[in-house]
Amino acid sequence: MAEERPNPAKLCFACGEENARGLHMHFSMEDERAVATFTVPDYMQGFPGQAHGGVVATMLDEAMGWAVYGQGIWAMTAKFTVRFRDSIPLDEELSVAGWVTRDRGRFIELRSELRTSGGALLAEADGLFARMQGKQAELLRRNYEAAVSD
Numbered sequence: 001m002a003e004e005r006p007n008p009a010k011l012c013f014a015c016g017e018e019n020a021r022g023l024h025m026h027f028s029m030e031d032e033r034a035v036a037t038f039t040v041p042d043y044m045q046g047f048p049g050q051a052h053g054g055v056v057a058t059m060l061d062e063a064m065g066w067a068v069y070g071q072g073i074w075a076m077t078a079k080f081t082v083r084f085r086d087s088i089p090l091d092e093e094l095s096v097a098g099w100v101t102r103d104r105g106r107f108i109e110l111r112s113e114l115r116t117s118g119g120a121l122l123a124e125a126d127g128l129f130a131r132m133q134g135k136q137a138e139l140l141r142r143n144y145e146a147a148v149s150d
Helices: 053-070 134-148
Strands: 028-030 033-039 075-084 093-103 107-116 121-131
Touching: 028 053, 033 053, 053 075, 053 093, 053 107, 053 121
Parallel strands: none
Antiparallel strands: 028 033, 033 093, 075 121, 093 107, 107 121
């Protein structure tokens, strides 16, 4: 008997609920912003007691991705810059938000922020996403719809 394979659309490292090694972030749209809360577990540590910078970058990039998809724009990260403002604690609930700042047609500009539950800014990012066309856009749309379906 063949083992049932996970839905590929639900294997995203950041948000895939079927990715056993992933972050399992769950986003919702609030006032045109993609928002999620997340607690960085200790196995994602970089410097002792702090989240690894790559995990933080992933969280910020994912928030921008969900923000653009939440507006029905099918685009992918072309470039993004992260600024760390403070150390990122482990085992503490954090909030991440991403939003579109400018739609330039072929390119979309976005911003995301990671904050403590008290609102202190820990990290921020600016991103440039490239709008996909044709088959690439259709694949992104289908994967997004499969990822958000129950």
